[in-house]
Amino acid sequence: MGSRWSVLAYVVGAVCFVISCSIAVFYGYKVLTHQLPIENKVQAKYQYHFVLVPEELDNEYWRLVEKGARAAAMQNHVLLEYVGPEQANIDDHLKTIQMSAASKVDGIMTQGLSDQQFTPLINRVVEKGIPVITVDTDAANSKRLAYIGTDNYFSGYMAGKALIADTNGKANVAIITGSFYKNHQQQRVKGFEDAVKSEPGIHIVAEEESNISRVRAAEKAYQILQSHPEVTAFFGTSALDGIGIAEVVEKYKSKDHLYIMGFDNLPETIAYIRKGTIQATVVQQPFQMGYDAVNMMIDIIKGREVQTVVHTNTRIMRAKDLTKLQQEDLEGVR
Template sequence: MGRLSVMAYTFGTLFFIVSCSFSIFYGVKVVTHDLPSEKKAQVKYNYHFVLVPEELDNEYWRLVEKGAKAAAKDYGVMLEYVGPKQSNIDDHLKAIEMSAASKVDGIMTQGLSDEQFTPLINRVIEKGIPVITVDTDASNSKRMAYIGTDNYYSGYLAGKALIADTKGKANVAIITGSLYKNHQIQRVKGFEDAVKAESGIQIIDVWESDISRVQAAEKAYQILQEHPEVNAFYGTSALDGIGIAQVVQKYKNNGQIYIMAFDTLPETLTYIQKGIINATVVQEPYEMGYEAVIMMIDIIEGKKVPSIIHTNTKILKVGDLPPSHPDRMEARQ
């Protein structure tokens, strides 16, 4: 091997050793730098709960989640928010089953139908995992407690308010989130019972929106085409009133159609301020979520809790909006 070859070989060897040294040094530096941050990220929780909503990105359920997460933070609970992206009972049931299989400490969910939810809730309870129903009860199941709206009463309030506002004369079309889910059924039934003694009020038809503002708008338009005598709507889910209002605003003069909506989403309140939606049923989703977490902790710790807690329900009209924020009303926190 010539002198130049020896020098090239030696230089190459040194370069390789130095490169490896730098790689090892920086590699160790990255690892030792990351380890402390990983340790800091580890948080100890007292319990692990899961909240399963009807629909993940539903604005109403985001308020329930917000309340539950606030309570989870206050009481040292790890809270997961999992469920179907769009309203789907099969996906909802799967989310509950997977949560139970992961052996969480407690599950909070709706009891959307007795036929499907009751046996699943009973199986979860038998495995030793407590279940609380939120917003919609499964009263025939072994669920530990229910917190949420008295859905029959809320429908009854809506009916009585409509009677007063229309002076007992209206041809009403009902658009409901579902014809098969417990809370929607009760909201329709309460309304029907409230108006049945009024000879001047006729329920023309009941249509389903599948908890979709797009479908609610489509159904409202179709109803107005098929039943021109309709001069009042009652929407039983948070998105129904918004969908109805969109159609009425576009195709009818304000004041021709009375609209009773549900919930206080910002868009609903804007329509109330504009005089397109006449009234809405107010629920307390934030409180439902917050109190559900506390109830679950109490159950796990052996404390006695009421089997049913009904959160407040009332009717809101334009005159009830806060003057400082006329187009919005935050959930009570």
């Protein structure tokens, strides 16, 4: 009798053990299947993981680059991260690239920066097998695999020639540039200077730095007008410079006596052109840059041959050019 009870006890214990294990396995499975599907879905949905590092995160110009990149990313099953400094800062920019490389992303798209700090980092990233494309501003001395964006020297040259035409070759010009040290700003200034240097009636009387800040651009414009009352024209080489200059001109000086050449077609720039405060601006194609950069990165990963330098179109926009087509281009509509 005792042996029967012992057998029964063992059977009951075994059944309880099996049930316990089954419950543990069941709930373990439930936990896992509530944690992993997100990753599985990401792996199934996205073929590549790219990072786009802008000059400044909430800059309206770079938001258009992001918009183009996201459009291409959605079409090609790419997970796109848009990360970078809140305000233009080379150290934060470099840290973002370092973190992206450490995360072993499939590709990095970034604005090119100064050779001294930027080139060694990009070279290390590429040597580790992560392709890098520069967007908007090149870093030609690095091992970046391709560049897509404006020919910045040519855009400055174009601005200079447009200013000559619009002022009949007679102007005392002040230049406000986003940065004395960034490649694309240097190239725009150099192009402009080369365009006007042979004109006897064009004189560059001042050059100041805005640090890619509208407020700073306005401060510098005000200081220039106080120190150089002979100034009759301004050239702003970054997207916010023309806007800052226009604010000061409207507030302190008759807009009819000053010519302003801006850069990019942000909504405020367009509004100032409509009012006649800004006479012209250099228009780039940031949406196209972002869109083509993603497609170019995919081609590189797949081993396809790509052009190492692709210059997007640049043009001068004046009030007469403000049509529905330009407005759609401003909004990034393809």
